[in-house]
Amino acid sequence: MTASRSDSMRGGGRETGGPAADSGFRFGSDHPIGVAVLGMGNVGTEVVRIIQEQSQDLRQRVGAPLVLRGVAVRRIDVDRGIDPELLTTDAHALVTRDDVDLVVEVMGGIDPARALIGTALTAGKSVVTANKALLADYTGELAAAAARSRADLYFEAAVAGAIPVVRPLIQSLSGDRVNRVVGIVNGTTNFILSAMDETGADYEMTLKEATRLGYAEADPTADVEGFDAAAKAAILASLAFHTRVTAADVYREGISRITSEDLETAAALGCTVKLLAICERVPAGPGEPGSAQGGKDRISVRVYPALIPRKHPLSSVNGAFNAVVVEAENAGRLMFYGQGAGGAPTASAVMGDVVMAARNKFFGGRAPGESVYAELPIAPIGDTPTRYHVNLKVADRTGVLQAVAGEFAQHGVSISTVRQEGQDEGARLVVVTHHATESALADTVAALAELESVTSVTSVVRLEGTEE
Ligand code: NAP
Numbered sequence: 001m002t003a004s005r006s007d008s009m010r011g012g013g014r015e016t017g018g019p020a021a022d023s024g025f026r027f028g029s030d031h032p033i034g035v036a037v038l039g040m041g042n043v044g045t046e047v048v049r050i051i052q053e054q055s056q057d058l059r060q061r062v063g064a065p066l067v068l069r070g071v072a073v074r075r076i077d078v079d080r081g082i083d084p085e086l087l088t089t090d091a092h093a094l095v096t097r098d099d100v101d102l103v104v105e106v107m108g109g110i111d112p113a114r115a116l117i118g119t120a121l122t123a124g125k126s127v128v129t130a131n132k133a134l135l136a137d138y139t140g141e142l143a144a145a146a147a148r149s150r151a152d153l154y155f156e157a158a159v160a161g162a163i164p165v166v167r168p169l170i171q172s173l174s175g176d177r178v179n180r181v182v183g184i185v186n187g188t189t190n191f192i193l194s195a196m197d198e199t200g201a202d203y204e205m206t207l208k209e210a211t212r213l214g215y216a217e218a219d220p221t222a223d224v225e226g227f228d229a230a231a232k233a234a235i236l237a238s239l240a241f242h243t244r245v246t247a248a249d250v251y252r253e254g255i256s257r258i259t260s261e262d263l264e265t266a267a268a269l270g271c272t273v274k275l276l277a278i279c280e281r282v283p284a285g286p287g288e289p290g291s292a293q294g295g296k297d298r299i300s301v302r303v304y305p306a307l308i309p310r311k312h313p314l315s316s317v318n319g320a321f322n323a324v325v326v327e328a329e330n331a332g333r334l335m336f337y338g339q340g341a342g343g344a345p346t347a348s349a350v351m352g353d354v355v356m357a358a359r360n361k362f363f364g365g366r367a368p369g370e371s372v373y374a375e376l377p378i379a380p381i382g383d384t385p386t387r388y389h390v391n392l393k394v395a396d397r398t399g400v401l402q403a404v405a406g407e408f409a410q411h412g413v414s415i416s417t418v419r420q421e422g423q424d425e426g427a428r429l430v431v432v433t434h435h436a437t438e439s440a441l442a443d444t445v446a447a448l449a450e451l452e453s454v455t456s457v458t459s460v461v462r463l464e465g466t467e468e
Pocket of ligand 1: 073076091105106111130342343
């Protein structure tokens with residue numbers, strides 16, 4: 001028989017201390033919870049391994065056995081080290097089987113994952129997914145399907161692999177007010193930037209090495225251009241601020257224009273460069289743009305490479321590791337650190353969700369639904385205040401500094417420090433600003449580029465993680 005899909009089993013939103021009265025399950029009974037796994041790649045292989053190798057422990061933790069009903073793949077004839085009878089190319093038929101109660105989606109991509117998850121949820125089956133790209137755009141649709149049929153949708157593995165950050169935001173901090181979430185959430189770019197920092201090598205050479213070592217995919221665009229981090233930022237911001245945020249709401253820049261020179265000047269300033277995902281509450285103070293919208297706070301969600309001081313906790317997150325810092329009004333600053341990708345670490349997060357979902361089937365609890373009541377507006381990137389590090393190639397003659405400083409002042413961008421390096425043709429000015437809005441800085445840079453004494457604006461990198 002299948003796990004019951006009665007309302008009372010899924011109602012209540014909490015454990016009841018024993019199997020749901022009408023679930024058909026009994027503690028220690030052999031009534032299984034049927035699991036379908038969609039995808040057997042990096043993550044799916046490890047999920048299947050854990051389900052098979054740790055079946056006894058999982059049974060104890062759930063209260064009923066988890067039984068693998070089937071695994072959907074594209075290539076049926078590949079030897080995957082499991083009973084070939086479990087494999088199928090017909091994911092839809094697998095999801096709709098009567099003896100499947102819980103679907104683990106680790107195939108990736110939008111289609112057919114979106115339709116398969118929708119079908120499973122509509123049929124009242126629990127879904128666990130690691131699919132950040134899908135969630136960043138379709139959480140609303142999937143959460144609505146889950147709510148309609150009182151099914152569970154879990155997605156801890158979609159952000160930062162093994163690191164528990166989704167559940168802390170949804171549950172542990174649900175009584176607090178989150179003001180900021182800042183993370184290094186992409187291992188590929190962190191590996192590249194850490195290696196550039198350590199070796200002084202340029203971006204292209206370091207990307208090649210990352211690809212050779214398996215840290216970057218053959219087509220690295222999603223990682224190096226920040227799309228992957230932006231999807232995760234959208235998910236984190238939605239959870240932190242109880243507002244639906246999609247990937248299109250996230251301002252995004254990748255790391256492909258970061259040069260070894262940027263890393264060198266960062267080092268001279270006591271900083272390093274990291275690709276940051278920043279989700280921030282922008283309070284609507286008197287006279288601030290937010291107050292024009294009924295005094296509502298706004299949120300800023302952005303992904304870009306930024307200088308951070310070496311003493312900042314995120315600066316020591318190196319290689320393929322991830323970390324997320326959450327700042328909440330009452331909890332203060334919390335930091336989550338660990339392996340943000342890889343088959344086994346990601347499968348660990350998936351399996352945590354599988355156990356939760358299976359226990360809900362057994363005990364009658366429910367996963368928390370989507371919480372988007374706050375509906376905070378997104379602040380445009382032009383309104384977002386940040387500090388900047390501006391690198392200029394200039395003519396080596398008197399009056400240059402005054403002309404450059406004049407343009408900053410004229411556009412309301414206050415300068416913190418200026419350093420002159422090199423001479424003659426190689427003369428450079430490195431300007432670090434105080435907080436200024438993106439639009440004020442963009443206007444300043446455009447004006448600087450027009451100055452006769454400025455040969456080029458070689459780079460503009462934001463500076464994050466400083467107190468002022
Ligand atoms: P992967 O190695 O590319 O594996 C994808 C699997 O899905 C393969 O087994 C593939 O079958 C199967 N598949 C794809 N399309 C299918 C279809 N239409 N029908 C049936 N099977 C299909 O991917 P992955 O790295 O495991 O990632 C899976 C998901 O986890 C993605 O959403 C990813 O974003 C997320 N994630 C991954 C990581 C990580 O470190 N890898 C970390 C966090 C989250 P074949 O084997 O036959 O090709």
